[in-house]
Ligand SMILES: Cc1cc2nc3c(=O)[nH]c(=O)nc-3n(C[C@H](O)[C@H](O)[C@H](O)COP(=O)(O)OP(=O)(O)OC[C@H]3O[C@@H](n4cnc5c(N)ncnc54)[C@H](O)[C@@H]3O)c2cc1C
Protein backbone atom coordinates (compact mmCIF):
# COMPACT_ATOMS: atom_id res chain seq x y z
CA UNK A 337 0.00 0.00 0.00
CA UNK A 338 1.65 3.23 -1.09
CA UNK A 339 0.82 6.26 1.00
CA UNK A 340 1.79 9.84 1.48
CA UNK A 341 2.47 11.05 -2.09
CA UNK A 342 -0.11 13.80 -2.07
CA UNK A 343 0.39 17.42 -2.96
CA UNK A 344 -0.26 20.08 -0.27
CA UNK A 345 -2.33 23.06 -1.34
CA UNK A 346 -1.95 26.35 0.54
CA UNK A 347 -5.07 27.22 2.52
CA UNK A 348 -5.42 30.40 0.49
CA UNK A 349 -5.82 28.49 -2.79
CA UNK A 350 -9.10 27.92 -4.60
CA UNK A 351 -9.02 24.32 -5.78
CA UNK A 352 -11.25 22.78 -8.45
CA UNK A 353 -13.03 20.37 -6.10
CA UNK A 354 -13.32 19.88 -2.37
CA UNK A 355 -14.59 16.41 -1.53
CA UNK A 356 -15.91 15.99 2.01
CA UNK A 357 -15.37 12.39 3.15
CA UNK A 358 -12.84 9.87 1.84
CA UNK A 359 -14.91 6.67 2.11
CA UNK A 360 -16.37 4.31 -0.47
CA UNK A 361 -17.67 7.14 -2.70
CA UNK A 362 -15.27 9.95 -1.75
CA UNK A 363 -12.17 7.82 -2.35
CA UNK A 364 -13.35 6.83 -5.84
CA UNK A 365 -14.21 10.44 -6.73
CA UNK A 366 -10.81 11.64 -5.49
CA UNK A 367 -9.09 9.20 -7.81
CA UNK A 368 -11.34 9.90 -10.80
CA UNK A 369 -11.25 13.70 -10.61
CA UNK A 370 -7.53 14.03 -9.87
CA UNK A 371 -6.79 11.56 -12.69
CA UNK A 372 -8.90 13.75 -14.98
CA UNK A 373 -6.54 16.66 -14.25
CA UNK A 374 -8.40 18.58 -11.54
CA UNK A 375 -6.95 20.00 -8.31
CA UNK A 376 -8.69 18.13 -5.48
CA UNK A 377 -8.68 18.48 -1.69
CA UNK A 378 -10.33 15.71 0.32
CA UNK A 379 -11.32 16.74 3.83
CA UNK A 380 -11.68 13.71 6.07
CA UNK A 381 -12.93 13.90 9.63
CA UNK A 382 -10.96 10.89 10.85
CA UNK A 383 -7.26 10.09 11.04
CA UNK A 384 -5.14 8.32 8.46
CA UNK A 385 -3.86 4.99 9.75
CA UNK A 386 -0.80 3.27 8.36
CA UNK A 387 -1.17 -0.47 7.57
CA UNK A 388 0.83 -1.44 10.68
CA UNK A 389 -1.61 0.57 12.80
CA UNK A 390 -4.49 -1.78 12.01
CA UNK A 391 -4.40 -3.90 15.15
CA UNK A 392 -6.18 -7.16 15.96
CA UNK A 393 -7.60 -5.76 19.17
CA UNK A 394 -11.21 -6.81 19.60
CA UNK A 395 -11.81 -4.73 22.72
CA UNK A 396 -10.45 -1.56 21.13
CA UNK A 397 -12.29 -1.96 17.81
CA UNK A 398 -15.63 -3.40 18.93
CA UNK A 399 -16.06 -2.05 22.43
CA UNK A 400 -14.09 1.21 22.49
CA UNK A 401 -15.19 2.30 19.00
CA UNK A 402 -11.56 2.96 17.98
CA UNK A 403 -12.27 3.84 14.33
CA UNK A 404 -16.06 3.96 14.56
CA UNK A 405 -18.66 6.68 13.98
CA UNK A 406 -18.20 9.56 16.42
CA UNK A 407 -21.34 11.72 16.12
CA UNK A 408 -23.79 11.18 19.00
CA UNK A 409 -27.14 9.77 17.86
CA UNK A 410 -30.64 9.94 19.27
CA UNK A 411 -33.33 7.52 18.13
CA UNK A 412 -37.10 7.32 17.98
CA UNK A 413 -39.45 5.13 16.02
CA UNK A 414 -42.00 7.73 14.98
CA UNK A 415 -41.96 11.53 14.51
CA UNK A 416 -44.28 12.15 17.48
CA UNK A 417 -41.84 10.59 19.98
CA UNK A 418 -38.97 12.35 21.75
CA UNK A 419 -35.74 10.78 20.52
CA UNK A 420 -33.43 9.30 23.19
CA UNK A 421 -29.64 9.02 23.00
CA UNK A 422 -28.53 5.60 21.75
CA UNK A 423 -25.01 4.14 21.77
CA UNK A 424 -23.78 2.42 18.59
CA UNK A 425 -26.95 3.34 16.72
CA UNK A 426 -24.97 3.94 13.53
CA UNK A 427 -22.14 1.73 12.42
CA UNK A 428 -19.42 3.26 10.32
CA UNK A 429 -15.83 4.46 10.38
CA UNK A 430 -14.40 7.95 10.67
CA UNK A 431 -11.03 7.31 9.10
CA UNK A 432 -9.34 7.86 5.72
CA UNK A 433 -11.07 5.27 3.51
CA UNK A 434 -14.30 5.55 5.57
CA UNK A 435 -16.35 2.45 6.21
CA UNK A 436 -14.79 0.69 3.22
CA UNK A 437 -11.77 0.12 5.48
CA UNK A 438 -13.46 -2.10 8.05
CA UNK A 439 -16.46 -3.45 6.18
CA UNK A 440 -17.12 -7.15 5.56
CA UNK A 441 -16.65 -6.73 1.79
CA UNK A 442 -19.67 -8.64 0.46
CA UNK A 443 -19.98 -7.10 -2.98
CA UNK A 444 -23.24 -7.82 -4.75
CA UNK A 445 -24.22 -5.81 -7.81
CA UNK A 446 -27.75 -4.46 -7.80
CA UNK A 447 -29.86 -6.05 -10.56
CA UNK A 448 -32.06 -4.43 -13.24
CA UNK A 449 -35.17 -4.85 -11.05
CA UNK A 450 -33.63 -2.71 -8.29
CA UNK A 451 -33.78 0.31 -10.58
CA UNK A 452 -37.39 0.05 -11.79
CA UNK A 453 -39.16 -1.99 -9.13
CA UNK A 454 -41.85 0.64 -8.48
CA UNK A 455 -43.04 0.25 -12.07
CA UNK A 456 -43.02 -3.54 -11.75
CA UNK A 457 -44.61 -4.11 -8.32
CA UNK A 458 -46.64 -0.90 -8.08
CA UNK A 459 -47.37 1.11 -5.00
CA UNK A 460 -46.61 -0.41 -1.58
CA UNK A 461 -48.92 1.13 1.06
CA UNK A 462 -46.93 2.99 3.71
CA UNK A 463 -43.83 3.25 1.52
CA UNK A 464 -42.48 5.78 -0.96
CA UNK A 465 -40.99 3.29 -3.39
CA UNK A 466 -39.73 5.04 -6.54
CA UNK A 467 -37.93 4.11 -9.74
CA UNK A 468 -34.39 5.32 -10.24
CA UNK A 469 -33.86 7.84 -13.03
CA UNK A 470 -31.03 5.61 -14.32
CA UNK A 471 -30.99 1.91 -15.22
CA UNK A 472 -28.76 -1.08 -14.59
CA UNK A 473 -27.42 -0.67 -18.14
CA UNK A 474 -26.37 2.91 -17.35
CA UNK A 475 -24.41 1.64 -14.36
CA UNK A 476 -23.03 -1.62 -15.76
CA UNK A 477 -19.79 -0.14 -17.19
CA UNK A 478 -19.11 1.39 -13.78
CA UNK A 479 -19.76 -1.86 -11.92
CA UNK A 480 -17.11 -3.32 -14.20
CA UNK A 481 -14.79 -0.45 -13.32
CA UNK A 482 -15.27 -1.27 -9.64
CA UNK A 483 -14.46 -4.94 -10.34
CA UNK A 484 -11.20 -4.09 -12.08
CA UNK A 485 -9.99 -0.87 -10.47
CA UNK A 486 -11.07 -1.45 -6.89
CA UNK A 487 -10.62 -5.24 -7.05
CA UNK A 488 -13.42 -7.80 -6.69
CA UNK A 489 -13.02 -11.59 -6.55
CA UNK A 490 -15.77 -13.85 -7.88
CA UNK A 491 -16.99 -16.14 -10.62
CA UNK A 492 -19.29 -14.93 -13.38
CA UNK A 493 -22.54 -16.79 -14.00
CA UNK A 494 -24.03 -16.94 -10.49
CA UNK A 495 -27.77 -17.60 -10.17
CA UNK A 496 -29.80 -14.98 -12.04
CA UNK A 497 -26.73 -12.80 -12.64
CA UNK A 498 -27.47 -9.83 -14.90
CA UNK A 499 -25.42 -8.95 -17.98
CA UNK A 500 -21.79 -8.16 -17.24
CA UNK A 501 -19.36 -6.78 -19.81
CA UNK A 502 -16.23 -8.40 -18.32
CA UNK A 503 -15.48 -11.34 -16.05
CA UNK A 504 -14.15 -10.78 -12.55
CA UNK A 505 -10.46 -9.83 -12.48
CA UNK A 506 -9.56 -12.51 -9.90
CA UNK A 507 -11.19 -15.86 -8.99
CA UNK A 508 -13.33 -16.41 -5.88
CA UNK A 509 -11.69 -16.73 -2.47
CA UNK A 510 -10.93 -20.34 -1.44
CA UNK A 511 -14.06 -21.94 -0.02
CA UNK A 512 -14.29 -22.16 3.79
CA UNK A 513 -16.02 -24.85 5.87
CA UNK A 514 -19.12 -22.63 6.10
CA UNK A 515 -19.14 -22.33 2.31
CA UNK A 516 -18.94 -26.11 1.87
CA UNK A 517 -21.74 -26.78 4.37
CA UNK A 518 -23.91 -23.98 2.97
CA UNK A 519 -23.43 -25.09 -0.63
CA UNK A 520 -24.25 -28.74 0.11
CA UNK A 521 -27.30 -27.89 2.20
CA UNK A 522 -28.61 -25.31 -0.27
CA UNK A 523 -28.34 -27.79 -3.16
CA UNK A 524 -30.17 -30.40 -1.06
CA UNK A 525 -32.96 -27.85 -0.66
CA UNK A 526 -33.06 -27.18 -4.41
CA UNK A 527 -31.48 -23.70 -4.18
CA UNK A 528 -28.65 -22.32 -6.33
CA UNK A 529 -25.61 -21.36 -4.24
CA UNK A 530 -22.53 -19.85 -5.87
CA UNK A 531 -19.15 -18.31 -4.93
CA UNK A 532 -19.56 -15.01 -3.12
CA UNK A 533 -18.34 -11.89 -4.93
CA UNK A 534 -16.07 -10.16 -2.41
CA UNK A 535 -14.11 -6.90 -2.40
CA UNK A 536 -11.10 -8.91 -1.25
CA UNK A 537 -8.29 -10.03 -3.54
CA UNK A 538 -7.79 -13.78 -3.95
CA UNK A 539 -4.71 -13.14 -6.08
CA UNK A 540 -2.30 -10.26 -6.52
CA UNK A 541 -3.93 -7.50 -8.59
CA UNK A 542 -2.97 -3.91 -9.45
CA UNK A 543 0.20 -4.30 -7.39
CA UNK A 544 -1.71 -5.34 -4.25
CA UNK A 545 -1.29 -8.44 -2.10
CA UNK A 546 -3.98 -11.16 -1.86
CA UNK A 547 -5.80 -12.10 1.36
CA UNK A 548 -3.58 -13.67 4.05
CA UNK A 549 -6.56 -15.20 5.92
CA UNK A 550 -5.83 -13.36 9.14
CA UNK A 551 -9.49 -13.57 10.19
CA UNK A 552 -9.71 -10.12 11.78
CA UNK A 553 -11.64 -8.84 8.80
CA UNK A 554 -15.22 -7.77 9.55
CA UNK A 555 -14.88 -4.61 11.63
CA UNK A 556 -11.09 -4.31 11.06
CA UNK A 557 -8.75 -2.66 8.58
CA UNK A 558 -6.57 -4.98 6.49
CA UNK A 559 -2.87 -4.44 7.13
CA UNK A 560 -2.02 -6.25 3.88
CA UNK A 561 -4.19 -4.04 1.68
CA UNK A 562 -5.98 -7.14 0.37
CA UNK A 563 -9.39 -5.79 1.31
CA UNK A 564 -10.44 -3.39 -1.45
CA UNK A 565 -11.05 -0.30 0.63
CA UNK A 566 -10.59 3.03 -1.10
CA UNK A 567 -7.60 3.49 1.23
CA UNK A 568 -5.90 0.50 -0.39
CA UNK A 569 -7.15 0.85 -3.96
CA UNK A 570 -8.06 4.43 -4.89
CA UNK A 571 -6.39 6.96 -2.60
CA UNK A 572 -2.80 5.96 -3.44
CA UNK A 573 -3.62 6.36 -7.17
CA UNK A 574 -5.23 9.75 -6.52
CA UNK A 575 -2.14 10.91 -4.61
CA UNK A 576 0.23 9.72 -7.29
CA UNK A 577 -1.41 12.13 -9.77
CA UNK A 578 0.23 14.94 -7.77
CA UNK A 579 -3.09 16.79 -7.82
CA UNK A 580 -4.92 15.30 -4.84
CA UNK A 581 -4.40 16.24 -1.20
CA UNK A 582 -5.96 14.02 1.45
CA UNK A 583 -6.33 16.18 4.57
CA UNK A 584 -7.20 13.97 7.57
CA UNK A 585 -8.59 15.10 10.96
CA UNK A 586 -10.63 17.85 9.30
CA UNK A 587 -14.25 17.97 10.42
CA UNK A 588 -16.48 19.99 8.07
CA UNK A 589 -19.31 21.85 9.77
CA UNK A 590 -20.76 23.97 6.97
CA UNK A 591 -20.88 24.44 3.22
CA UNK A 592 -20.58 28.16 2.52
CA UNK A 593 -22.65 29.82 -0.23
CA UNK A 594 -22.56 33.29 -1.79
CA UNK A 595 -25.38 35.71 -2.52
CA UNK A 596 -26.06 34.00 -5.85
CA UNK A 597 -26.61 30.69 -4.11
CA UNK A 598 -23.39 29.10 -5.35
CA UNK A 599 -21.18 27.08 -3.03
CA UNK A 600 -17.86 28.81 -2.42
CA UNK A 601 -16.10 26.57 0.08
CA UNK A 602 -16.41 24.63 3.30
CA UNK A 603 -15.73 25.62 6.90
CA UNK A 604 -14.02 22.97 8.98
CA UNK A 605 -12.22 22.31 12.25
CA UNK A 606 -8.63 21.29 11.57
CA UNK A 607 -6.45 18.86 13.53
CA UNK A 608 -5.85 21.55 16.20
CA UNK A 609 -9.55 22.42 16.42
CA UNK A 610 -9.09 25.74 14.61
CA UNK A 611 -11.75 26.83 12.16
CA UNK A 612 -10.53 26.98 8.57
CA UNK A 613 -12.08 27.76 5.20
CA UNK A 614 -11.17 25.78 2.09
CA UNK A 615 -12.45 27.43 -1.05
CA UNK A 616 -13.25 25.53 -4.24
CA UNK A 617 -14.98 25.92 -7.60
CA UNK A 618 -17.26 23.03 -6.70
CA UNK A 619 -18.03 20.96 -3.61
CA UNK A 620 -18.79 17.24 -3.41
CA UNK A 621 -20.32 15.72 -0.30
CA UNK A 622 -19.51 12.04 0.33
CA UNK A 623 -19.95 11.81 4.11
CA UNK A 624 -22.38 8.80 4.08
CA UNK A 625 -26.15 8.53 4.25
CA UNK A 626 -26.40 10.04 7.73
CA UNK A 627 -23.58 12.61 7.87
CA UNK A 628 -24.23 14.13 4.43
CA UNK A 629 -27.83 14.89 5.37
CA UNK A 630 -26.64 16.29 8.70
CA UNK A 631 -24.08 18.57 7.02
CA UNK A 632 -26.68 19.89 4.56
CA UNK A 633 -29.12 20.58 7.39
CA UNK A 634 -26.35 22.30 9.39
CA UNK A 635 -25.53 24.47 6.33
CA UNK A 636 -28.67 26.54 6.50
CA UNK A 637 -28.44 30.26 5.72
CA UNK A 638 -30.77 33.15 4.97
CA UNK A 639 -30.92 31.99 1.40
CA UNK A 640 -31.45 28.33 2.33
CA UNK A 641 -33.39 28.47 5.63
CA UNK A 642 -34.43 24.78 5.51
CA UNK A 643 -30.84 23.65 5.01
CA UNK A 644 -28.78 23.52 1.85
CA UNK A 645 -30.20 21.71 -1.21
CA UNK A 646 -33.41 21.20 0.73
CA UNK A 647 -36.08 23.32 -0.96
CA UNK A 648 -38.00 20.06 -1.48
CA UNK A 649 -37.76 19.14 2.22
CA UNK A 650 -36.35 15.79 1.06
CA UNK A 651 -32.91 16.03 2.69
CA UNK A 652 -32.74 13.33 5.35
CA UNK A 653 -35.97 11.61 4.27
CA UNK A 654 -36.36 7.98 3.13
CA UNK A 655 -33.59 6.55 5.29
CA UNK A 656 -33.02 2.85 4.52
CA UNK A 657 -30.78 0.30 6.33
CA UNK A 658 -31.32 -3.13 4.64
CA UNK A 659 -33.05 -5.79 6.67
CA UNK A 660 -31.38 -8.94 7.94
CA UNK A 661 -31.70 -12.23 9.77
CA UNK A 662 -29.24 -14.35 11.69
CA UNK A 663 -29.23 -18.02 12.64
CA UNK A 664 -26.15 -19.48 14.34
CA UNK A 665 -25.56 -23.23 14.37
CA UNK A 666 -23.15 -25.61 16.13
CA UNK A 667 -21.71 -28.58 14.23
CA UNK A 668 -20.20 -31.88 15.26
CA UNK A 669 -16.78 -31.27 13.70
CA UNK A 670 -14.59 -28.16 13.99
CA UNK A 671 -15.20 -25.64 11.20
CA UNK A 672 -12.56 -23.13 12.35
CA UNK A 673 -14.51 -20.22 10.93
CA UNK A 674 -12.41 -17.68 12.83
CA UNK A 675 -9.90 -17.72 9.96
CA UNK A 676 -10.02 -15.86 6.66
CA UNK A 677 -12.59 -13.56 5.08
CA UNK A 678 -16.13 -13.94 6.34
CA UNK A 679 -18.11 -15.20 3.36
CA UNK A 680 -17.35 -17.62 0.51
CA UNK A 681 -20.79 -18.84 -0.67
CA UNK A 682 -24.14 -17.09 -1.15
CA UNK A 683 -27.59 -17.93 -2.53
CA UNK A 684 -29.85 -15.30 -4.08
CA UNK A 685 -32.86 -17.50 -4.88
CA UNK A 686 -35.20 -14.99 -3.19
CA UNK A 687 -33.84 -11.90 -4.90
CA UNK A 688 -37.08 -11.03 -6.68
CA UNK A 689 -40.15 -10.00 -4.75
CA UNK A 690 -42.82 -12.68 -5.13
CA UNK A 691 -46.47 -11.75 -4.52
CA UNK A 692 -47.20 -15.39 -3.63
CA UNK A 693 -45.32 -14.80 -0.36
CA UNK A 694 -48.01 -12.27 0.54
CA UNK A 695 -45.69 -9.30 1.07
CA UNK A 696 -43.16 -7.21 -0.81
CA UNK A 697 -39.46 -8.00 -0.43
CA UNK A 698 -36.42 -9.73 -1.82
CA UNK A 699 -33.08 -10.88 -0.50
CA UNK A 700 -30.30 -13.41 -0.31
CA UNK A 701 -28.26 -15.45 2.16
CA UNK A 702 -24.72 -16.31 3.07
CA UNK A 703 -22.85 -18.42 5.62
CA UNK A 704 -20.01 -17.07 7.76
CA UNK A 705 -18.29 -17.13 11.15
CA UNK A 706 -19.70 -13.69 12.04
CA UNK A 707 -19.46 -13.61 15.84
CA UNK A 708 -16.24 -15.60 16.06
CA UNK A 709 -14.05 -13.20 17.93
CA UNK A 710 -13.34 -14.31 21.50
CA UNK A 711 -15.28 -11.64 23.42
CA UNK A 712 -18.19 -11.55 20.98
CA UNK A 713 -18.43 -15.32 21.02
CA UNK A 714 -18.36 -15.31 24.82
CA UNK A 715 -21.31 -12.92 24.73
CA UNK A 716 -23.21 -14.98 22.14
CA UNK A 717 -22.46 -18.62 22.96
CA UNK A 718 -25.73 -19.01 24.84
CA UNK A 719 -28.84 -19.09 22.65
CA UNK A 720 -31.41 -16.34 23.38
CA UNK A 721 -33.17 -17.29 26.64
CA UNK A 722 -30.40 -19.68 27.77
CA UNK A 723 -28.19 -19.11 30.85
CA UNK A 724 -24.94 -17.26 30.07
CA UNK A 725 -23.13 -18.45 33.17
CA UNK A 726 -22.32 -21.76 34.85
CA UNK A 727 -20.75 -25.03 33.70
CA UNK A 728 -23.05 -25.61 30.69
CA UNK A 729 -22.34 -22.14 29.40
CA UNK A 730 -18.56 -22.60 29.81
CA UNK A 731 -18.72 -25.89 27.96
CA UNK A 732 -20.72 -24.27 25.19
CA UNK A 733 -18.16 -21.43 24.85
CA UNK A 734 -15.32 -23.91 24.57
CA UNK A 735 -17.04 -26.44 22.33
CA UNK A 736 -18.76 -23.96 20.05
CA UNK A 737 -15.90 -21.61 19.21
CA UNK A 738 -14.45 -23.89 16.55
CA UNK A 739 -17.82 -25.41 15.54
CA UNK A 740 -20.03 -22.39 14.94
CA UNK A 741 -21.33 -20.99 11.69
CA UNK A 742 -23.96 -18.30 11.14
CA UNK A 743 -26.41 -18.13 8.25
CA UNK A 744 -27.23 -14.52 7.50
CA UNK A 745 -30.15 -13.17 5.47
CA UNK A 746 -29.95 -9.77 3.76
CA UNK A 747 -32.93 -8.02 2.25
CA UNK A 748 -34.76 -5.01 0.97
CA UNK A 749 -35.58 -2.04 3.14
CA UNK A 750 -38.42 0.08 1.83
CA UNK A 751 -38.10 3.86 1.68
CA UNK A 752 -40.63 5.20 4.19
CA UNK A 753 -41.25 8.96 4.29
CA UNK A 754 -41.07 9.19 8.10
CA UNK A 755 -37.80 7.26 8.37
CA UNK A 756 -35.23 9.99 8.43
CA UNK A 757 -32.07 11.73 9.58
CA UNK A 758 -32.63 15.14 11.16
CA UNK A 759 -30.82 17.38 13.65
CA UNK A 760 -31.49 16.65 17.28
CA UNK A 761 -32.95 19.80 18.91
CA UNK A 762 -31.02 19.42 22.18
CA UNK A 763 -28.11 16.96 22.08
CA UNK A 764 -24.82 18.21 20.61
CA UNK A 765 -21.36 16.78 19.99
CA UNK A 766 -18.11 17.90 21.60
CA UNK A 767 -17.92 20.87 19.20
CA UNK A 768 -21.47 21.98 19.95
CA UNK A 769 -22.85 20.74 16.62
CA UNK A 770 -26.25 19.02 16.61
CA UNK A 771 -26.38 15.25 17.08
CA UNK A 772 -27.97 13.03 14.44
CA UNK A 773 -31.60 12.24 15.21
CA UNK A 774 -32.77 9.00 13.62
CA UNK A 775 -36.46 8.33 13.17
CA UNK A 776 -36.86 4.72 12.05
CA UNK A 777 -39.33 1.90 12.11
CA UNK A 778 -39.11 -0.94 9.62
CA UNK A 779 -41.98 -1.26 7.18
CA UNK A 780 -44.12 -4.32 8.05
CA UNK A 781 -43.15 -5.97 4.75
CA UNK A 782 -39.47 -5.59 5.63
CA UNK A 783 -40.06 -7.39 8.92
CA UNK A 784 -41.96 -10.15 7.10
CA UNK A 785 -39.11 -10.56 4.64
CA UNK A 786 -36.62 -10.83 7.52
CA UNK A 787 -38.76 -13.52 9.16
CA UNK A 788 -38.98 -15.35 5.83
CA UNK A 789 -35.18 -15.41 5.56
CA UNK A 790 -34.85 -16.46 9.21
CA UNK A 791 -36.86 -19.59 8.35
CA UNK A 792 -34.61 -20.27 5.34
CA UNK A 793 -31.59 -19.95 7.66
CA UNK A 794 -33.03 -22.61 9.96
CA UNK A 795 -33.63 -24.85 6.95
CA UNK A 796 -30.00 -24.53 5.88
CA UNK A 797 -28.76 -25.59 9.30
CA UNK A 798 -31.20 -28.51 9.40
CA UNK A 799 -30.13 -29.68 5.94
CA UNK A 800 -26.44 -29.26 6.87
CA UNK A 801 -26.85 -31.39 10.01
CA UNK A 802 -26.33 -28.81 12.74
CA UNK A 803 -26.36 -30.19 16.31
CA UNK A 804 -27.85 -27.00 17.71
CA UNK A 805 -29.57 -24.06 15.97
CA UNK A 806 -29.79 -20.58 17.55
CA UNK A 807 -32.02 -18.17 15.62
CA UNK A 808 -31.96 -14.52 16.66
CA UNK A 809 -35.60 -13.34 16.89
CA UNK A 810 -36.61 -10.62 14.42
CA UNK A 811 -37.39 -7.28 16.04
CA UNK A 812 -37.60 -3.73 14.69
CA UNK A 813 -34.19 -2.30 13.82
CA UNK A 814 -32.30 -0.76 16.72
CA UNK A 815 -29.22 0.32 14.73
CA UNK A 816 -28.14 0.85 11.13
CA UNK A 817 -25.04 -0.30 9.23
CA UNK A 818 -26.04 0.59 5.66
CA UNK A 819 -27.02 4.27 5.63
CA UNK A 820 -28.97 4.93 2.48
CA UNK A 821 -31.43 7.10 0.62
CA UNK A 822 -31.43 10.44 2.47
CA UNK A 823 -30.59 12.62 -0.58
CA UNK A 824 -32.24 10.49 -3.22
CA UNK A 825 -31.56 10.90 -6.92
CA UNK A 826 -34.41 11.87 -9.23
CA UNK A 827 -35.50 14.01 -12.13
CA UNK A 828 -38.13 15.94 -10.16
CA UNK A 829 -36.70 18.65 -7.84
CA UNK A 830 -39.87 18.44 -5.74
CA UNK A 831 -39.29 14.81 -4.76
CA UNK A 832 -35.52 14.35 -4.92
CA UNK A 833 -32.31 16.11 -3.89
CA UNK A 834 -29.84 15.37 -6.71
CA UNK A 835 -30.22 14.88 -10.45
CA UNK A 836 -28.70 12.08 -12.52
CA UNK A 837 -25.34 13.91 -12.49
CA UNK A 838 -25.44 13.91 -8.66
CA UNK A 839 -25.80 17.69 -8.86
CA UNK A 840 -28.02 19.24 -6.16
CA UNK A 841 -31.18 20.54 -7.82
CA UNK A 842 -30.85 23.77 -5.81
CA UNK A 843 -27.11 24.54 -6.07
CA UNK A 844 -25.36 24.27 -9.45
CA UNK A 845 -21.84 23.61 -8.13
CA UNK A 846 -22.76 21.26 -5.27
CA UNK A 847 -22.66 17.50 -5.86
CA UNK A 848 -23.69 14.72 -3.48
CA UNK A 849 -22.54 11.16 -4.01
CA UNK A 850 -22.54 8.39 -1.39
CA UNK A 851 -25.07 6.07 0.24
CA UNK A 852 -27.49 8.98 0.45
CA UNK A 853 -27.96 9.02 -3.37
CA UNK A 854 -29.62 5.58 -3.49
CA UNK A 855 -33.31 5.50 -4.43
CA UNK A 856 -33.82 1.89 -3.30
CA UNK A 857 -31.73 -0.26 -0.97
CA UNK A 858 -31.04 -3.27 -3.17
CA UNK A 859 -31.10 -6.59 -1.37
CA UNK A 860 -28.21 -5.75 0.97
CA UNK A 861 -24.54 -5.05 0.28
CA UNK A 862 -24.97 -1.54 -1.19
CA UNK A 863 -21.31 -0.55 -1.39
CA UNK A 864 -20.60 -1.99 -4.84
CA UNK A 865 -23.40 0.28 -6.10
CA UNK A 866 -22.15 3.29 -4.10
CA UNK A 867 -18.73 2.89 -5.72
CA UNK A 868 -20.21 2.35 -9.20
CA UNK A 869 -22.25 5.53 -8.77
CA UNK A 870 -19.07 7.37 -7.73
CA UNK A 871 -17.21 6.22 -10.86
CA UNK A 872 -20.17 7.35 -12.96
CA UNK A 873 -20.41 10.67 -11.08
CA UNK A 874 -16.69 11.19 -11.73
CA UNK A 875 -17.34 10.92 -15.49
CA UNK A 876 -20.41 13.16 -15.40
CA UNK A 877 -18.79 15.86 -13.27
CA UNK A 878 -15.66 15.81 -15.44
CA UNK A 879 -17.78 16.35 -18.56
CA UNK A 880 -19.71 19.19 -16.93
CA UNK A 881 -16.53 20.86 -15.68
CA UNK A 882 -14.79 20.58 -19.05
CA UNK A 883 -17.81 22.17 -20.74
CA UNK A 884 -17.67 25.01 -18.20
CA UNK A 885 -21.05 23.99 -16.77
CA UNK A 886 -20.04 23.74 -13.13
C1 LIG B 1 -18.98 -3.37 10.15
C2 LIG B 1 -19.51 -3.04 8.78
C3 LIG B 1 -19.61 -4.03 7.81
C4 LIG B 1 -20.11 -3.71 6.53
N1 LIG B 1 -20.14 -4.70 5.59
C5 LIG B 1 -20.58 -4.40 4.34
C6 LIG B 1 -20.59 -5.41 3.32
O1 LIG B 1 -20.20 -6.55 3.55
N2 LIG B 1 -21.04 -5.06 2.09
C7 LIG B 1 -21.49 -3.80 1.80
O2 LIG B 1 -21.88 -3.54 0.66
N3 LIG B 1 -21.47 -2.83 2.75
C8 LIG B 1 -21.03 -3.10 4.00
N4 LIG B 1 -21.00 -2.12 4.96
C9 LIG B 1 -21.47 -0.78 4.61
C10 LIG B 1 -20.40 0.04 3.89
O3 LIG B 1 -19.27 0.18 4.69
C11 LIG B 1 -20.98 1.39 3.52
O4 LIG B 1 -22.15 1.15 2.73
C12 LIG B 1 -20.09 2.28 2.70
O5 LIG B 1 -18.80 2.41 3.23
C13 LIG B 1 -20.75 3.65 2.60
O6 LIG B 1 -20.02 4.47 1.73
P1 LIG B 1 -20.14 6.05 1.81
O7 LIG B 1 -19.21 6.60 0.80
O8 LIG B 1 -21.59 6.39 1.75
O9 LIG B 1 -19.66 6.42 3.29
P2 LIG B 1 -18.38 6.02 4.13
O10 LIG B 1 -17.61 4.93 3.49
O11 LIG B 1 -18.84 5.79 5.52
O12 LIG B 1 -17.48 7.34 4.09
C14 LIG B 1 -17.87 8.56 4.66
C15 LIG B 1 -16.64 9.31 5.12
O13 LIG B 1 -16.99 10.68 5.37
C16 LIG B 1 -16.33 11.11 6.54
N5 LIG B 1 -17.11 12.23 7.11
C17 LIG B 1 -18.37 12.17 7.59
N6 LIG B 1 -18.76 13.39 8.00
C18 LIG B 1 -17.73 14.23 7.77
C19 LIG B 1 -17.53 15.63 7.99
N7 LIG B 1 -18.49 16.40 8.51
N8 LIG B 1 -16.32 16.16 7.65
C20 LIG B 1 -15.35 15.40 7.09
N9 LIG B 1 -15.49 14.06 6.86
C21 LIG B 1 -16.67 13.49 7.19
C22 LIG B 1 -16.32 9.89 7.44
O14 LIG B 1 -15.32 10.01 8.43
C23 LIG B 1 -16.05 8.78 6.42
O15 LIG B 1 -14.66 8.56 6.25
C24 LIG B 1 -20.52 -2.39 6.24
C25 LIG B 1 -20.42 -1.40 7.21
C26 LIG B 1 -19.93 -1.70 8.46
C27 LIG B 1 -19.84 -0.60 9.47
Ligand code: SF4
Pocket residue numbers: 536546547548549550551552553554556557558559560561562563675676677
Ligand atom coordinates in the same frame (compact mmCIF):
# COMPACT_ATOMS: atom_id res chain seq x y z
S1 SF4 C 1 -8.98 -11.91 6.23
FE1 SF4 C 1 -7.81 -11.31 4.40
S2 SF4 C 1 -8.78 -9.44 3.60
FE2 SF4 C 1 -9.55 -9.77 5.68
S3 SF4 C 1 -8.22 -8.49 6.95
FE3 SF4 C 1 -7.32 -10.56 6.95
S4 SF4 C 1 -5.86 -10.59 5.24
FE4 SF4 C 1 -7.16 -8.78 4.99
